Amino acid sequence: GAVVSQHPSWVICKSGTSVKIECRSLDFQATTMFWYRQFPKQSLMLMATSNEGSKATYEQGVEKDKFLINHASLTLSTLTVTSAHPEDSSFYICSARAGVQYFGPGTRLTVT
């Protein structure tokens, strides 16, 4: 089956620093990837749709200057959380489209 990986699986950073999260489709090419955010014991909320070679489309309420998305190749999308603050601490999950959406294992971000 289609496999999506994320790196790192968990990261701790200090307030004010930036963190980059990678999402890779390992055995297929994905022109579209999605980024979700999940708070503890809550549902997944779509943050943005990442299209290879073009600008990401952000959902209402998501700050595009804070959550930078780059989809430079058909197998890699990155999410950079800039000037992170404790309220950005969350579980970030990507998915890649190959007919249906396949989800990565998630990245736990803790901002201290």
Add this chain to the structure above:
Amino acid sequence: QQQVKQSPQSLIVQKGGISIINCAYENTAFDYFPWYQQFPGKGPALLIAIRPDVSEKKEGRFTISFNKSAKQFSLHIMDSQPGDSATYFCAASQGWGAQKLVFGQGTRLTINP
């Protein structure tokens, strides 16, 4: 109108029993309804999905029942096992798996041995 409402929030079922989780939607443009299973600290995994042109789909112990007129769909897990203990999310989108998903609130399922 973009919401998908899921119930119950939590469910406890005895081993061997049937687990039933329900979802309701408003947007009649939705035409793809998947169910995902998520274990703690992991990403969601696609369990089963249905399109509105069928009323039921079965894969192993998992069955989706779909009621288009009521705008409701449900997941049935037959012969529930302790390994099924996880959080289950229903979702909906326009376009078969290709478009952005709207997720339900999730149901934490516990199967007692």
